[in-house]
Structure formats: C-alpha cells, structure tokens
Amino acid sequence: MQRTLLEEKKKRNIPVICVFVAIACLLVLMGFLDTFVLKRPEAGPPNPPAASVPLKAPELPTGAEVPQALNMGMPGAPISVTDLQATHSTAPEKHFTLTAEAASLALDHGAPVQAWTFNGSAPGPTLRVRQGDMVVVTLINHLSFGVTIHWHGVSVPNADDGVAGVTQNAVKPGQSYTYRFLAKDAGTYWYHSHQFSYTETTGGLYGMLIVDPASPQVHDDVDSSVTLHDWNGANNQTLLAINTTTGTVKTNARAGQWVRLRVLNSSSDQHTVTLLGAPFMVAALDGHDVNAPQWLNQTPLPIGAAQRYDLRFQMPRTGAVTLVTSANNRQYQSAPAVVLGQGTVPGKLPAVSTHWFNLDTYGQPAPDPITTKSHFDVNYGITLNNHMGDSLGRMGMVYTLNGKVFPQTGMIMLKEGQLVKMHLDNQSDLIHPIHLHGHVFTVLTHNGHALTGSPIHLDTINIQPHDSYDIAFLANNPGIWMLHCHNLLHANWGMDMMVMYDISTPYSIGRATGNFPD
Template sequence: MPAGASTIPITNLKAPATSAHMKQFTLTAENATVSFGSGINIPSWTFNGVEPGPTLRVQQGDLVVVNVVNHLSFGITIHWHGINIVNSADGVAGVTQDAIKPGQTYVYRFVTNDPGTYWYHSHQLADEETTGGLFGMLIVDPKTPTIHADVDYSVALHEWNTDNNQTVFTLNNTAQTLNEAARPGQWVRLRIAETSNTASTAPHLVTLLGAPFKVVSLDGHDLNAPQWLHETPLPIGTAQRYDLLFQMPAQGSVSLVTAEEKDNLHYQRYPSIVIGQGSVPAQLPPVTSWFDMTTYGQPAHSAITAQSHFDTSYSIALNNMMGTSLGRTGMTYTMNGKVFPNTGMIMVKEGQLVRIHLDNQSALYHPMHLHGHTFTVIAHNGQPLKGSPVYLDTVLVPPHSSYDIAFVANNPGIWMIHCHNFVHANWGMDMMLMYDNYSTPFNVGTQSGNFPD
C-alpha cells in the first residue's frame, strides 16, 4: 500500500503534542523468568520485568505518552486494544509503523476519550510475542463515574507454553490463588481481560461464587440495566473484557473460578481469585447455561439499530482449510475463502454508516476484532438483540453462527479487522479497513521485518 501523490499518509494523523492533562509512562521490553507459584518458573518476554505488564491507569481525556524501550533481540510494537485513537498510534507493524528494533525507543501518543477496561499487547508476530508475555492492562477512569465501587481490581487470564509443551493457565501472576482484600458490605468492581491464545478456540468460562453479580460492562462499555446473576458461566474469548460488580457478603469471601479448558464442563479450584477472608469452596457448582449478551439487560435507545440506513454493507465468511499462507503449508483460516494479504479490503468514506455481516462457517470459535472503532452489535443469527444495546471492539462468533455489527466510519486511516485467536491471524484471518484517500508508507514482509498478525 504505497503512498500516492493524491493520498494522505496516515503518519499525518497524530495526537496533540501537549495537553493540560497528560500521563507519561515507560515500558521496557526485556527478558525475565517469572514465577507463577508452586515451583512454576517460566522464561518470558515482559514489560518492566513483570507479568502481566504494568497496569496503566489514566483518566478520560488524558493525553497518554508511552515511551517504549526494546531490550529484546527482535522487533516489537504495542497495540492499544479497544481504544479509539489516532491511526498513527495503533501499533500495527507494517501498517501504522515499523516494528521497534532491538535497542530502539519509540513514543506512542494518544488521547483516551472513552472510559473503560482495555489492554495492550504486541502487534508484531502476536502469536509468539503476546502469548510469550508482551501484554498488560490499561484502565481509563471516567471523568464522571457511572458506577460506584469501593475497591477496583483487574485480572488478566493467560495461557503459557512451557519448555516441555505443557500449558500453564494463570490469573495475573499466579497459577494458584490470587488473594485480594475487601471488607463486608463493600462494592467490588472486578475487571477481567482474556489475553490468552485459547488454543482450543473455545472461550474460557469464569464465574463468581459467594455473591450475586452483575455484568456492568463489556469491552469497556456499560450495559443498560444489567440484572443480577447467580453462578452464571461467562464465556470470554481472546481479547474480550468483562466488568463485574458485586457486594461483599456480611460473612465469608467471594471467589472467581474458571472451568477446565479440556471440556468447559467442570469448574476447577485453580487458578482462582479469592476476595475477602476465606478460600474457594470445597464443592464447586455445575457449569450451567452460558451468559448470553444478546438477551441481558434492558433495551434502550441506540443510535445504530438493525433498522438503520447503512451507506455500505459487507459480508465476511469465516472458515478454515488446508492451504498456503505466506509460503507455509498447513491449516489456514480464511475470510471469504482467502488468506491475508489476499483477503481484500473494506473500503469506507468518512461519515458512512457501515454494516458487516460475520458468518462463521467453521466448527471453531472466532473472536473478531476491529481496530480503531467501537461497533454496535445489531443482530445474532439474523435476530436483533433483545436486551441492552451492546457496544464492542471484539465479538466472539461461535461455530456455525453469525453476527451483524455496525459502526460509523469516524476515525480515518487504515485499520485491521481480524480474528484475535493469534494462530488464526498468523495463518491468514486478517483484513484491512481502509478509508478513501489515505495511505501508509510502511510495508509488510520479510524485507521490512514487519509482520502485523
């Protein structure tokens, strides 16, 4: 995608140089051996020597400046997942920048207009680099709080590959129990981010024991009139986020437990979180019907609905088949029967209302992520949502099902839309959303060393 004389380079799309409200951070990519408890020590790539990387906490409207120092032996980037920022700061190697080479420093500048729970990760060979540890969480507090919480915790779910080809599943920095403090009667907000590859493609299931809870936010965006849930399993696909709200009981603790990945039919004691004084119950409940975002909460006005007039519509069929991707032969993951970079582009003009039909024709789960935009989920399997309006940046499309999503093209540039299962993206399930009259000076491939999956 070479720059043309009549196009605007995306490098022109920049955040302000200064602001009255500015937060500055330094993230140093470096090797470290991380302990996850019970004698589990895993060599990993880290930001600032810890896993997950430091949680960056800012306020809505802040200008965020992040200095990234690369002490690793290979190129990296940072993508600020779910935050609608200027295109030049999106952190996609070969699209919005060159990968940050060993020994180099790179500065990201962006404004956090939308409050919520987000995360950051490498978007250069993410199958290796994010899975290997280059990730962390980013919390944007609202200028005017909409939800009261006395304590606020965040947790990242992550799967690690060990040297003997075993998988270690962790919550933050432990494969055992993470203990957090809260007093009886306090309101707790628990932010959960899925940062794993989820190799089986099925989402992890989590639930809360010891107190009823509400799902107050998905992908950083509040739901309308959420109802109380009781031990309901929450399916969380790669890159998705859930915010839970609950009140500590007068006695005892509250636990977050996960289901066994091999079948998602039984909960397990580890890894887990215990909030307050106590432990995970000795007897765990059965896994019941999964949480359904399409019927949860109450309807409310939404600027975009299934009845809106759309300026342009696209349909993307998701599938997999044996084939060739980037000179490799194996199982490929396709969009409309093709693999990146031959998947074509979604072409839009600024101001258009865009509808995308995601049709999963495969037997696998695909968490589909759109960069640079928040979309409205307008239909599931052809049926409009019955509950709260749902605004996401990543939608988990189950096997043999479909979602319709829509958004206003209000953030110029060149953006990716891709499956956030890292293996699927690495083997072809990527596409570009491109605004008219914009171009990039960066290139993808071996010569440039940029691999944006």
C-alpha cells in the same frame, strides 16, 4: 569375632546363604532392602522441575510467497498515517515507560516459564489514567527483535495504533518509540505487541490499560483487575494463569463493600469463568457500559480472546467471593482462582450451569445511534472458515476470510462519515473472536435475530461455530485499520484483512522491513 562366626556358618550351610544372597539382591532391586538389614542413604536434593520450553525469537516465514515489501496504503492518497496524530492540547499528561525485556516467571507451579515482558512482568504494569488525559507512553526495546504496542479497544489516532508495517516500523533492538493519544472513553482496555502478535503477545508482551470515568455514575469501593493467560510450560503443557500465578490471587475486600472486578482474556482461546459467593452483574463489556444489567448467580461467562468483562457485586456479610475457571465447561476448578475477602476457594465446587450468559437478551433496551433500522451506506459480508492449504509458503491449516488468506483477503473500503454494516458468518467448527481496530461497533443481530436487551458495543465479537452476527459502526476514525481474528494462531495463518480509508503509509510489510503484524 563376628567375621569368624559368619565364616563358620557359611561353611556349615553354603546353600542357605546362597539363597539368602539371591533374595537380598532381589530386594535391592525392588528398593526394599532397608526393611531387613540395610539402611537406605539419606535422600539428596530433589530433582529440579523440568524447564519450560525456551522462547524462540519470531521470524518471518521463508516461502516465496512472503512479500518483499507490501504497502497496505492507497497510492497517491492526500493524507498519510503519519499525519493522523493526536493534536496538541492542554489536557493533563500521564507519562509511562514500558521496557520490553526477557524474564523468567515462576507462576507458582514449580517450573519457571520463560517470557518476554514489559518492565520485567507479564502482564506488564497496569496503566491507569483518567478520561480526558493525554497518555504518553515510551516503549524501550531491550529484546533481540522488533516489537510494537497496540492499544486494544482504544480509539487512538491511526499513527499510534502500533501495527508493524502499517502504522509504524517495528521498534528495533536498542531503540525507543513514543505513543501519544487522548483517553477519550472510560473503560477497561489492554495493550500488546502487534509485531509477530502470535508469538510476542502469547510470549508475555501484554498488559492492561484502565481509563477511569471523568464523572463516575456508580461508586466502587474496590476496583481490581485480573488477566487470564495461557503459558507454554514444561513438555508443552498449557498452563492457565491469572495475573502471575497458577494458584490463587488474593484481594482485600470487606463486608458490604462494592467491588468492580475487571477480567481480561489475553490468551488466544476462550475461557469460562463465574463468581461464587455473591450475586453479580456484568456492568460492562469491552469497556462499554451495559444498560440496566440484571443480577446473575453462578452464571457461566464465556470470555473470548481479547475480550473484557467488568463484573460488579457487593461483598456478603460473611465469607469470600471467588472467581473460578473451568477447563472443560463441565466442572469448575480450584486453581487458578481469585479470592476477594477473607476466605479460601470453596472445597466443593459446583458444576458449570447449562444457563450461560447471553448478551442477546442481557440488560434493558435503550435508545442507541445505530439500530437494525438504521440506513447503512456500506454493507459487507465476510465468511470465516478454515481448511488445509498454503499461507505465505507454509503448508498447514489455514484460516480464511471469504475463502482467502492474508494478504489476498482484500480490503474493506470506507469513506469518513459512512455508516457501515458487516455480516460475519462463521462457517467453521472453531471459535473466532473477530477484532476491529480503531472503532467501536454495535452488535445488531445474532443468527438473524435482533438483540432484545441492552445495546451492546464491542471491539471484539466472539463468534461460536456456525454462528453469525451483524455488526455496524460509524466510519469516524480515518486510517488503515486491521480486522482480524484474535485467536492469534488463526491471524498468523491468514485470518486478517484491512479496513481502508483513502490514506497512504510509508511503511511496508515483508522481508525488506522485517515487519509482520499477524
């Protein structure tokens, strides 16, 4: 019956129906027809989030300039890196196993990130030991390419430094390797692969090492550690995560408790952080205590690649304390963040203060074995720069030390017992976090001016564009050590050199061995 009536209407007013059909077709195209006569079908499952960029196994450059087997040691030297191992002792042993394996990380942003991990997570397990312990770590490689572990900031014997082609061969798929070293110095340190460091560390092969002091000078009720890391997400979007989330890390802390928050930047770029909700102090830098640190309030902290800050504060009577980050150095962002205590990230976040943390004046002076007035046995000047050029047969932006790229950068030659001074001059428009293996150095001057606060001891100095620093250290750890930029892209494209004692090595860098330490 309904159909007969419609047919009669159609006969009486065909033009009107044609107009109606045309309008209906247009509405279908616009997605609004359900407003009139049609019911839109129920929505199906949402489209899955875009997958992150798959990780590609690292490969040596293929240019003719790639060495076949480059030996970094001193020919005929009486001592080999293989001789420079931890001596047997009665120290308590702490044993750990780290398995390099692939995993998919959620990071709370919706799309999984493909990663290379230690024990299935990135960061890998936090290794916690006591000052004076013998640390024994077995690396097992379940990946399809070689890996190592470098103990960043730890004064290990040279044989345990984890630099592929210099202190060991990369651990091949299915193989294992054991590191053994004494935890001499308390502090906040970390570990990461030093074979194809740019791809492997960026891809997730990193974690923290914390050495608790044998005789603590202060008491911390809460001791928490967090890691800042940049991930390559979908569409090559950079995702900053804290630990394993791009959201909020929650940490329990009660009113009145003293908190130590250890912050590591494991990415290659500088990040800016601060604490909201309580005054705080920078108790240690790169694991080394600051003398008489002053209280800070919402002070921006620039943390360079590979650097660590130990922040101490007391929880307020009410509310939470929040670690926030800034993406543009103008305004803090709500995520990622760390919330300590009961509460959430503040709804309204402050602008980034113009009064930044300044290690030149922070803390109070104290006697130190190395000062600007010390007699230095060796002085070296190193300029940092970049330009378009060639690195191992690859054309692109290269990053130079004294105008050259590795392995043409030469060597810094040392003898045990020498007091060594280096002048680091950043002539580029980029930030260069320069890391020295195997030693702790004292920062003497910044842009020609002596530091006026606490003695500052670091293993990585974050050098801003067109800044310069004088640093100095005692040559007290024989071996073959790297000096390089910890923006690992810069290291991969040339910004590396060796600090050499009279030591030989049986290992080589290049195509014949597959070792490439960046």
